[in-house]
Amino acid sequence: MDKKIKFNTKNLDLFYGDFQALKSINLEICEKEVTAFIGPSGCGKSTFLRCLNRMNDLIESVRIEGEILFDGQDINGDIDVINLRTRVGMVFQKPNPFPMSIYENIAYGPKCQGLKDKTQLDKLVKESLIKAALWEEVKDRLNKSALGLSGGQQQRLCIARTIAMQPEVILMDEPTSALDPIATAKIEDLMSKLKKDYTIIIVTHSMQQAGRISDKTAFFLMGEVVEYGETPVIFTNPADKRTEDYITGRFG
Amino acid sequence: MDKKIKFNTKNLDLFYGDFQALKSINLEICEKEVTAFIGPSGCGKSTFLRCLNRMNDLIESVRIEGEILFDGQDINGDIDVINLRTRVGMVFQKPNPFPMSIYENIAYGPKCQGLKDKTQLDKLVKESLIKAALWEEVKDRLNKSALGLSGGQQQRLCIARTIAMQPEVILMDEPTSALDPIATAKIEDLMSKLKKDYTIIIVTHSMQQAGRISDKTAFFLMGEVVEYGETPVIFTNPADKRTEDYITGRFG
Amino acid sequence: GCSSSDKTALKAAVSGEINGGGSTSVQKIIDAAGSEFTALNPDAKFTYSGTGSSDGIKGAAADTYSFGCSSRDLKTEEQPGLKVATFAYDGIALIVNPANTVTNLTKEQLTKIFTGEITNWSEVGGADAPIVVVSREDGSGTRSATEELLGFAEKLKADATIKEGNGNVQTTVAGNANAIGYVSLTFVDKTVTAVNVNGVKATVDNVLNKTYTLSRPFLIFYDEKKTDPATQAFIDFLMSEDGQKIVTKEGGITVSK
Amino acid sequence: MEAIKRKKLRERIIENIFLLCACVAVISLLAITFFVFYNGLAPFVSNSYSLWSFLTGVEWRPGSNMYGIFYMIVGSVLATFGAILIGVPVAILTAVFIAEMAGSRAGKVIRFAVELLAGIPSVLYGVFGLGIIVPYVLKISPMAQGESLLATVFVLAIMILPTVVSISETSLSAVPKEYREGSYALGASKIQTIFRVVLPAAKSGIMTGVILGIGRAIGETMAVMLVCGNPIAGIPTSLFSQIRPLTTNIALEMGYASGVHQELLYSTGVVLFVFIMIINFAVNRIVKTKVGN
Amino acid sequence: MGRKVKDNFAKGIIYLATGITLSVLIFIVGFIFVKGIGLVNFDFLTRDFNEKVFYAFVQNEDVSMSIDEEALKQKTPFDDRYESLIEGPIYVDNIGAAIAKVTYKNNATEHEQLVISYIEKNSPLTNAADSTGKEMRIGTDYVIQSINGTDFEGLSLDEAAALIKNQSDELKIKVVQPGGGVKSNIITTLYMVLLSLVIAIPLGIFGAIYLTEYAKPGRFVNTIRFAAECLSGIPSIIFGLFGMAFFVVALKLQISLLSGSLTVAIILLPVIIRSTEEALKTVPTSFREGSLALGATKLQTIFKVVLPCAVPGIATAVLLSIGRVVGESAALLLTAGTVAQIPGTLLSPGSTLTVQAYYVAKEEGNIELACAIGIVIIVIVIVLNILSRIMSDKLDVFNKK
Ligand SMILES: Nc1ncnc2c1ncn2[C@@H]1O[C@H](COP(=O)(O)OP(=O)(O)OP(=O)(O)O)[C@@H](O)[C@H]1O
């Protein structure tokens, strides 16, 4: 059964000034799956991920060529970026909670969308925190500043914040790199639950994590996608020598 | 053969204002071994690690009770903190290269110690970068700003910077959480090489990593050390039920 | 003008610092005299700070100035220990905007205008418009001389606009069709009109022949015991014939006639 | 060992130099405070003038021994309040434009313009006020003169712009970009990001700017002197009334005043001083309670 | 969509505010330039404010003219805003120079005077001496008022020329160096900026370093911070009062450059402390931690890592400070005086450009002249701005890649 294609990039090039960080990327990312990006440091995983919700708009030196189709529509064309970003949520590598209360952090997105009803907000906040496995730890201090949380707690808060937006796609840039295994496991659990409804794209440096949670895996190397396919295939029977070398830890 | 004890903490309590983050920690850390601290997020691993080179001095609200003996001397007593920190190096969770050139980043510590000889510095910089598996990537841009490196490269730069100080002990707070597996493997390799000469203490969220590289493992939980011992023993035959539960992923 | 030979100038040459201060109304005259004096005595250094008459009196007494100047008589409580000399006279002109049709005011009318009894130009034969009274600041010699001459001391109307400095009063009057103010006669120019007082035009001649009665002395004073030769030489110069020529040239009225 | 000791000693010495420098600020404040208060409270202590008539009087005639500054207090407060009301929003929004919305080139140009505005001496604002604002106010005023509360407010509002803009802008630019990224990623628009995340995060810096702005407005002397009218008496009853702010009262008469008159000018300074203190305390409190939780 | 409307509304208001700020600037600068530009020229910048009288002693010596009559007519060095030619010029052999008669007028005065319009290369005027025998300079455009004690007033140009020719041996000539310029004010301003910065910058920056890097939060720091806050709120007129009573009277420093710059330095302290503190606070803790963990001392950390990161912020503080000194009037009026001369020593009085502008606006009601001085001030501010911008860009460690 073929799944619907959510993202489709065609000959995507990206430049930071003169430096080409992405080279002719062609990727089809399917709906309601977990897609993992792996590859050595500096290979362009984060850069590519940030293209998908036009986060690179914020960096002035960036120039993009090629197409990124989201549900068939070119997101670099004439679209509503705000709308794109509500549909494509993102969790960053470094936890970045806002300097407000925990509650306000979660309620922020929905409020920006115009949700004002207190009961609804309360419910949303609670649900999101539960989903992000953080509720028990913070339920007594929802009104305290989010900056008082530990790194791991902060990252889970950021995930909860994204979940509260009920997006179609969630982009995650090494979201568990600051988490301990238990929280990681919870997030991974959560991801497998969420993928029934959402499309999840995750950058990870942990091959095990990619293997455990993803349906498809893309292997990046120096700005190119060397290989892309079903995760079991990539991990057990890669077509490209470089993929195999990387996965078995033979180069870098 | 019993190794010499490098660090010995006795009934160490640590408070952030009123909040007790460490509760009566008694740990003996042996010379020329890799000791790993594991435990769920917020359990106090980083806090403890930062006690060992008095990094917590920087946080106003911190109050410490109990003793930390380094080579038999209480480091909270009348010692030269600067000297302590040259002997006990540290690599942080978030890469924090200085906003200077790559070269200057590495040369910074030695220069602060009064090393001025250009040839010696050049040599030291090169060696440290090679040891940190970064030389190949940056040798052509030593005079460029370190801020232009990717996250992983930045972290390796920080490790190189610490190595350049030729410390006795290296503290690492989740040093590889921003690195891809290949760089991680290199660092792990490096650690096993270094432990012949240095004492290494590492906080990690990856049980595999702890298992792979450490000789001893301490399991932290809510500010306490639940169990401490030889890594194989902790991982295969933990004495405490909570340790077992944590390691097998049964709680958190 | 006749001979003051170079020989005398050479003989009289003095050196040292002279720093005077006080009335702003006298500044043109004193500055001109000072620069003539330093030309004759190149080793002397002369400065004058225009800060207002009352400051000149205070500064001379407190020894911050080598001499002080005022554009009004000293009050009795200000006298002690100071040697005072009148080096010039000056008229005070009542000025209005050139657009104003009023050309003559009596002293009584002026007093009533400044005390606020008359508030509309129509009451003194002008257009139906409110009168805007512009006055100098409290320490001004010009102000206290005017108050005394017109008899409105301490009765200046509450909402009078207060401006610091002669020039400032002049520009304010020049910029406001309904304004009236007073300045040193040496300041009057085309931008404002000086009204006749009791039918007499404000001119140097009328001050001299005493028909224009709004006049006051320019004083210089110093502490006799502490004064240095340079200052003494300057004051002597100012009172000399050559000095008085400068007074006339700068628009003041000489004391030698 | 010797080297370490020497190093330590040097660190200690330099730390003390730093401390000394920090103390200079305190010492000069203490000196100024002591000096102003010592002189300013003298007439009330020695009973040569009543504090009550000083604070509540509405007429200032040194020659008649009438020293009331109530109308000046009202004037100063109204002028400052008006200037803040107009100037601060304009300034903060301009800062927002520079920091958040202008491209790097336009931002540079406007920042340069603002710095230029900051570099223009207050006297020139006074000259400008005298040359443009006063005649304009005269045109629209029901009163016969243009020197007025309104003219003062305009001049002061313009004068606080650069202070508030540049300090707000600095603190806005210092907000980490992670906050912005986080907000955008949650589907917030640029405006929402600015008003809900960036501005609150920069609050303390902006407040600093506003305090400095208030300080500049309430303490401005020379520019105001040229446009406010400085009447001898009278509480301002409309925007077109003349005012005599506390500062110009001091500047007009300090040069020559002596005795009780001089001391009461220092007392005027004390009142100004107290105002500044109250503002500082209040703003400190606001910043602390808001940021605290 | 409600949000779009709201956003556009907010955007509109932001644009409006920026527009207001910009147009206010353009309006003010425009006003100053339009009013003042007519007065600004080379003479304005290079002359003293007050005219200066000299007695020059010159040897009588015939020098013939080396240029023709036409060329002589072209030489009109005087300022045609104030002076218009009536007669001449006539070349006088025995002083080797030409004189001309002009009317001098500004809005208050109008009179005739003789000016020197041309001087031969080897004219005796080129080695004149003053009454003490010191060498002195006589330039074209100087007013010539009397010779050997005989005043030129009331004489026609021919009579005056004849009078000069009739003298023999040594000549004693009274000349007036024209004023109306702001050279002395420019120099006083620069002195004032330099002196006050030299005093305030180290104090302020070191104080700020102490507050952010050393002091433990507590009563002491709060006191200093509060002191700085209060200082920044105190109107400069109060500093002026203090400076007058303390530096001028109590320390007997007179009304002088030194009293003025000490007073201004105190005014600058809080500005510098606050901005430096802000700049230091924005340096991430992780840099400090990283440095300390490498065994750097606190001092090394501060000077090698923290300060370089804070340099752009500190540069802003310095810029603000310069602006403040240049713009200060109330405090300087009371402590440095209004004397438009170049201060010879630290203890001489001198008026900065701004004080001069105020003085001119107040005392002479001369808005044009005040604006002309304003132009000079604005140009100085722009130059300093650009300089510090270049500096801080050069120094910004985060810009370098
Ligand atoms: N803002 C930027 N300006 C210029 N170059 C950049 C910028 N951000 C990243 N790069 C460069 O682009 C390349 C790809 O960076 P990217 O952050 O996408 O790598 P990554 O695969 O996410 O690495 P990591 O695993 O370390 O996060 C790197 O060489 C990096 O140095």
Ligand SMILES: Nc1ncnc2c1ncn2[C@@H]1O[C@H](COP(=O)(O)OP(=O)(O)OP(=O)(O)O)[C@@H](O)[C@H]1O
């Ligand atoms: N500066 C601080 N002030 C107050 N509380 C703090 C501070 N730093 C940490 N804490 C608290 O102390 C506890 C231990 O924090 P610590 O950073 O040591 O945890 P950790 O084990 O390193 O967690 P992680 O795996 O998330 O890094 C946490 O509950 C945290 O909230």
Ligand SMILES: [Mg+2]
């Ligand atoms: Mg990345």
Ligand SMILES: [Mg+2]
């Ligand atoms: Mg940690």
Ligand SMILES: O=P([O-])([O-])[O-]
């Ligand atoms: O400045 P006055 O001459 O009026 O004192």
